[in-house]
Amino acid sequence: MHGFAALPGNAAGGRYNSAHSLDHGAGGRLEGRLPITRSSMKVAIIPVTPFRQNCSLLFCERTRRAAVVDPGGDIDEILAAAASQGATLEKIFLTHGHLDHCGATSELRARLGIRVEGPHVEDRFWIEQLPDSAARYGFPHCEAFEPDRWLEGGNSVRFGMVELEVRHCPGHTPGHVIFFHAGHKLAIVGDVLFQGSIGRSDFPRGDHATLVSSIRGQLWPLGDEVAFVPGHGPMSTFGEERETNPYVRDDA
Ligand SMILES: [Zn+2]
Numbered sequence: 270m271h272g273f274a275a276l277p278g279n280a281a282g283g284r285y286n287s288a289h290s291l292d293h294g295a296g297g298r299l300e301g302r303l304p305i306t307r308s309s310m311k312v313a314i315i316p317v318t319p320f321r322q323n324c325s326l327l328f329c330e331r332t333r334r335a336a337v338v339d340p341g342g343d344i345d346e347i348l349a350a351a352a353s354q355g356a357t358l359e360k361i362f363l364t365h366g367h368l369d370h371c372g373a374t375s376e377l378r379a380r381l382g383i384r385v386e387g388p389h390v391e392d393r394f395w396i397e398q399l400p401d402s403a404a405r406y407g408f409p410h411c412e413a414f415e416p417d418r419w420l421e422g423g424n425s426v427r428f429g430m431v432e433l434e435v436r437h438c439p440g441h442t443p444g445h446v447i448f449f450h451a452g453h454k455l456a457i458v459g460d461v462l463f464q465g466s467i468g469r470s471d472f473p474r475g476d477h478a479t480l481v482s483s484i485r486g487q488l489w490p491l492g493d494e495v496a497f498v499p500g501h502g503p504m505s506t507f508g509e510e511r512e513t514n515p516y517v518r519d520d521a
């Protein structure tokens with residue numbers, strides 16, 4: 270399900286070792302902005318499922334509330350990571366409807382009674398076939414579900430005192446969205462872009478040209494210095510990919 274057959278190594282390099290404090294500190298560039306953007310956020314990357322999908326746990330340090338992006342499986346690992354931070358899980362955000370990204374959503378929602386936001390409604394057909402996909406790939410049974418909120422480009426999502434912008438980036442799937450935190454210059458991009466590669470576009474309703482224009486039109490304008498968590502593999506920055514990624518570099 271991931272975007273790239275043979276990813277170079279395991280991105281996150283293991284569990285829990287990717288917790289980055291993104292606090293700009295007092296007197297930093299966040300000074301003077303709305304309170305909601307001043308709360309510092311921490312991110313932990315938890316590779317889940319046999320596809321080693323980068324599930325991200327986002328923590329609001331001020332409120333100890335957390336959101337999980339793309340809980341594909343391994344619920345106990347996700348809950349343990351939240352517990353280790355003393356965080357209360359408040360929401361589930363989804364980039365797209367593929368099994369390795371949202372396979373544990375239904376169970377997690379049922380266990381915790383939390384809201385599911387995303388992806389874009391164009392990915393409904395993927396979510397509806399989750400039970401079939403799970404059987405085909407040998408995953409534990411999982412239920413299809415209806416998110417509490419479908420997202421569109423220009424929306425924002427919130428947990429604790431943290432706010433993330435939503436951008437619609439079709440091409441890998443038609444309803445793929447990404448999440449962006451402007452203050453921390455961090456994007457969570459699912460299977461749109463990887464270090465050195467881009468998402469597959471050979472699935473039903475995937476389209477290579479659409480994917481490339483999503484990357485150039487929706488991601489690059491966020492800024493070269495933006496770091497991103499891809500759906501699989503190591504983190505990188507948009508600027509690095511604009512220079513070196515053979516699929517989308519500026520002179521490609
Ligand atoms: Zn994936």
Ligand SMILES: [Zn+2]
Nearest residue numbers: 270271367460
């Ligand atoms: Zn995918």
